[in-house]
Amino acid sequence: MSAVSAPHSCRIALATLRRHLRRALGRDPSPLCRRVDRARSRLVVALLLACAGALALATAVGLLAAQHGQSTALRTARHRHQVAAVTVGPALPIGTASTAEATWTYPLSDRHRGLVVVPDDIPVGGTVAVWVDDLGLLAAPPRPSADIVADAVSLGLMTLAGVSLSAGALYTVRRRGLDHRAGESWESDWERVEPLWSGRARGRG
Incomplete structure (x- = not known):
């Protein structure tokens, strides 16, 4: 990726995230925004929060494992x-x-x-x-510190992978359900939104 396209991609990603946040909070003024679109945005925000939570949990698990391993190694070293x-x-x-x-x-x-x-x-x-x-x-x-740190990092990564994969699986299942619901309700939603989008509703007024 070129140096010019990387910042552009970041701006697009940030704009998309802001749009999802507005929709999730019900603040998207677009007449084309449907309830299912707001549900999709809430799902995206929930996935991001789950990933952030998984990272925080994995960090905490790794730190606790390292502390426990170090304290156990110190107790063992006193008797070696x-x-x-x-x-x-x-x-x-x-x-x-x-x-x-x-x-x-x-x-x-x-x-x-x-x-x-x-x-x-x-x-x-x-x-x-x-x-x-x-x-x-x-x-x-006595266990060397390097082994204790390696085990703690591995445990943290396994925690991160497990929680992230579970969140991703739930996201996929829920997203498929929303996509199916969106497809079924598209015609009725378009009949309601199209006059506002095209301006025909104002013309009739």
């Missing part, structure tokens, strides 16, 4: 501890990773043993960092 584990067996491939038998100490007097994920070339007696809980058992590491 990174310690050094020493391998006591060779690295064995399992799927796409390698594991080895290793031992570690946490708390200071408690010694633990288990399978940990290790680099493929780690020798026996090598050291690898592992995450454990307060009892010294292997545990998942």
